[in-house]
Amino acid sequence: MEKRVEERKTLVKRGLWKPEEDMILRSYIETHGEGNWADISRKSGLKRGGKSCRLRWKNYLRPNIKRGSMSPQEQDLIIRMHKLLGNRWSLIAGRLPGRTDNEVKNYWNTHLNKKSNSSKQNAPESISATPFIDKPVMSTEVRSHGEGERGKEGISNTWMEETNCFQYDLHIESPISHYPDTLVFVDPCFAFTDFFPPL
DNA sequence: AAATAATGCAACCGCAGAGAC
DNA sequence: GGTCTCTGCGGTTGCATTATT
Numbered sequence: 001m002e003k004r005v006e007e008r009k010t011l012v013k014r015g016l017w018k019p020e021e022d023m024i025l026r027s028y029i030e031t032h033g034e035g036n037w038a039d040i041s042r043k044s045g046l047k048r049g050g051k052s053c054r055l056r057w058k059n060y061l062r063p064n065i066k067r068g069s070m071s072p073q074e075q076d077l078i079i080r081m082h083k084l085l086g087n088r089w090s091l092i093a094g095r096l097p098g099r100t101d102n103e104v105k106n107y108w109n110t111h112l113n114k115k116s117n118s119s120k121q122n123a124p125e126s127i128s129a130t131p132f133i134d135k136p137v138m139s140t141e142v143r144s145h146g147e148g149e150r151g152k153e154g155i156s157n158t159w160m161e162e163t164n165c166f167q168y169d170l171h172i173e174s175p176i177s178h179y180p181d182t183l184v185f186v187d188p189c190f191a192f193t194d195f196f197p198p199l
Numbered sequence: 200a201a202a203t204a205a206t207g208c209a210a211c212c213g214c215a216g217a218g219a220c
Numbered sequence: 221g222g223t224c225t226c227t228g229c230g231g232t233t234g235c236a237t238t239a240t241t
Contacts, residue, residue, distance in 0.1 A: 016209070016235080038226065054227075055210065090229060102209075105230075110207055205239070212232075219225085 013047040017056050021046055025053055026061050059100045066098025070107055078104060079112055 028044040034057065037050030046053060059065075070078070074096055081092045089101035089108075096104065 014211075036226080049211090050226075051212090051228095052210075058228095059209075087230065101229075106208055109231095201241105203239100203241075205237105207237080208235090210232105210234085213230095215227105215229085217225105217227085220223085 012049045012052070014052075017048075017060075021048070022056070022061055025056060029057060029061075055102075059102045064098055065100065070099075070111075074099070075112065078108060082108060082112070 024044055024046055025040070028040060028046075032040070032043075037054040039050075040046075041048050041050045041053045044053075048056075077095060078092060081095060085091055087105075089105040093099050093101040093104045
């Protein structure tokens with residue numbers, strides 16, 4: 001067993017991906033589709049493990065990946081969602097179209113972690129002290145409504161100078177009668193997590 | 200210009216959960 | 221019910237790049 005693992009370790013290529021490998025993986029997935037990563041790594045001819053293929057596709061090659069620096073809105077959302085969810089990077093990334101969990105995690109560890117630490121020290125009345133933050137507007141009940149039951153939604157956000165945060169307006173054309181058509185969330189995290197499943 | 204330190208990010212590792220057998 | 225395989229997640233590492241001395 002250990003010997004097999006050892007063999008696999010020596011056979012599997014590691015390190016940074018070359019452009020040729022990217023091309024192979026991309027074209028394989030374009031013709032055969034995603035999933036079954038062990039098969040992909042075997043059949044595509046790539047000497048990479050399934051995990052490595054999956055990670056490369058998910059974090060780099062997948063269409064609609066947004067690269068480049070985070071916008072202030074994205075930063076704000078990451079900070080707020082991290083406050084609410086902790087290190088649930090995949091959930092947080094699910095709220096940021098085009099961003100991956102790895103990217104969000106890296107961004108947090110390199111930029112925001114420092115920022116939030118220093119802001120804790122410098123500004124005790126920052127986001128964490130916002131009186132609204134511990135008062136989720138929505139009940140988690142909403143989750144029990146299936147995907148199909150959700151109506152058309154629209155989100156707009158406005159920077160609130162006085163609270164130093166974004167206010168999110170969520171407009172729902174929803175058949176769920178006991179919820180208002182327009183909900184205003186001071187804490188966007190609840191709005192997103194309660195209404196939108198991961199993308 | 201060279202050496203060293205700091206930073207950012209891509210990739211790997213280990214673990215857990217789900218599903219198939 | 222037990223085992224195996226696959227997949228996804230979060231934590232960590234290692235390397236390339238950039239900044240500083």
